[in-house]
Amino acid sequence: MKNKWLKKGMVVLTIGCMALPMTGCKAEKIFDKVLEKSDSKKEESKETEKKEAEPEVPVEKPQWTTNLSGSVTYTKDTEAEPLQVEATASDNGTISYQWYKSLTNTNGGGTVIEGETSSTFTPPTDEVGTVYYYVVAINTIGSSTNRLTSETMEVIVSEAAPEEAPTEDAAASGEAAEGAAAEGSETTEETTPPEEQPTE
Secondary structure: OHHHHHHHHHHHHHHHHHHOHHHOOOHHHHHHHHHHHHHHHHHHHHHHHHHHHOOOOOOOOOEEEEOOOOEEEEEOOOOOOOEEOEEEOOOOOEEEEEEEEEOOOOOOOOEEOOOOOOOEEOOOOOOOEEEEEEEEEEEEEOOEEEEEEOOOEEEEEEOOOOOOOOOHHHHHHHHHHHHHHHHHHOOOOOOOOOOOOOOO
């Protein structure tokens, strides 16, 4: 692209010199003008890249007031408690969040959880396994940002415990209890002592 542009520039300047022979154009001058334009383009490009790389304003790193930690276990398909964090910054920036999940206990290199950008996140419990969750707090002022990553939270989802069948001993003790209750409910006949005969 660079050589093509140089060739076009030289052709244009050469034609200009031919049309205006009184100006005293020379090949060296033509070449200098083309190179001058090329250098100016480079300088403009460097300045643009420099402006894009530099933040517009300094942005403070957020600080956690509520962080993640520990481990929690749920039975499959039960409702989980929301995970909650909170970060602040004193430079009046806007704090936003992005949640991630990972299969290893690390707060980097995880998978973005699409759409989860608030300070709370409720982990799903529809699959058995262990997942580690973490969140990145982002402080934004204009187009400049600063970030801070939370600790991890381990969420374990286990299979539902099978219902236990009553054992023989439990069944026998239940029957005995029922028999005792039935005997207790029967009414007993009261016997009255015979009347004493009067002695002569």
